[in-house]
Amino acid sequence: MAFATEMESRNLQKRHRKARQFRRLCALVTWSSIFLLAVLLGQVAADGLSWLDWQFLDSFPSRFPERAGIKSALVGTLWLSVLVALISIPVGVSSALYLEEFASRGRLSKLIELNIANLSGVPSIVYGILGLAIFVRFFMLERSLIAGALTMSLLILPTIIIASREAIRTVPMSIRYAALSLGATRWQTTWAHVLPASFPGIMTGVILALSRSIGETAPLILIGALSFVAFLPQGPMDSFTALPIQIYNWISRPQTEFHDLAAAGIIVLLAVLLLMNATAIYIRNKTERRLK
């Protein structure tokens, strides 16, 4: 090479080699996890697809596998996720806005921040115990949808708050100063500029959190979601079941037909998740584009 000495070019080759090796390592890790996931999904599809039909979606659970379906669980999950979204998004986003935009940065706010981070790591069963004690027993909400939704909201609030705070923090201070220098109040600044600018990021956090809540089983079992429900909930005070509970129930039966039913249930659960995420991403991209 004309513009490199012998030693330099050897050194350069070495660095290129290292870069290639690192890239191969990353690709290997990525593809092996995708492979594992594919195997898992393939297994589920092989077991469940043959059971998946309209009758399966439109039937209540039954002692007889060929007549069993997930209607009540599917409707329960939809109810639950709508209620959880209605409770956790306003509470979580307001908390994040308060902590970022209004609260003074003192020792107390640091303590709260640490606690929220900690709470996001608490096992979900603990939230179930909490929900059982507070919502089911103390507020006497019984084994209702609303008790389940409140418990799930508690579970995902830390995630929503942390993600929303991160999103709010990425809004440059200069935008806030611009608004404030025009004689805007803190609230006007937040509502008109900070919230819209952080909305896409907040949505991402909310999507992840809601997806988690759909898959959670443990807290629902604890607060007493039923596993054999032959009716549809008519309101938030009715008792209910949800997809993961129904799947868990089928898996724990001895007959293999029920195991296949569980696989079909997993496919439905995945489809619901995918649909929700797709909707949320669509909303996010739309608002993101509008902001630009």
Next chain:
Amino acid sequence: MNAPHGANQHPQGEVVLDLRDVSVLYSGKPAVKKVSCQIFKNHITSIIGPSGCGKSTLLRSLNRMNDFVDGVSIEGELLFYGENLYGKDVDPVEVRRHIGMVFQKPNPFHKSIYNNVSWGPSINGYNGSMDELVERSLSQAALWEEVKDRLHDSALNLSGGQQQRLCIARALAMQPQVLLMDEPCSALDPISTAHIEDLLFELKARYTIVIVTHNMQQAARVSDYTAFMETGHLVEFGETDQIFTHPNVKRTEEYVTGRFG
């Protein structure tokens, strides 16, 4: 907070802002030390001095933008038409409606050009014709001709110099009595800078302007009065010609002739 007419008459014109021994402290540490000077109506006053001398801090204390910095405190009196800006019953939000600000880097809202200008007046209950106000403000900021056909495009598609003029238009739309400018040209190229300097001359007729600048030629070109600050002290304040041609203080002379800083 309207001006009682005839108050504070001064040979050089009406006094808009009267600083009396103003100190600004960050958690007890003074960044601005006992500054006293007067800002005259319909004149441009520039604040010059080396980096970290406290000139931006002083500027931000004039419309209480320092309130958002943790641990900041103010000593002394800062009178706006005779009323203390830091008085107990003064609402800082109200102060900023009368004393506008343009920042170092253009910071347009992520909205359309039109909405950038109209947002301030609309939240403050402006009930005249918004279209007229937007046109007038953009014209005053010498931007109207360039953007009149794309008022509803995003402000972020404008060039840096246009964005800064949009920020000026946004501040003017509030019809402020004073316009504070914190190094408004430091992020701009020479042509955009010249645009803004020309603009300042025109704005002087309607507004009182205080401009912080790193660029001494700029201070000499645009301002009527110049304040030279160093390490938080106001070293010298006077008419720009005098400061740049025969300053009274040796430090000022050394600074403006480029022997240090």
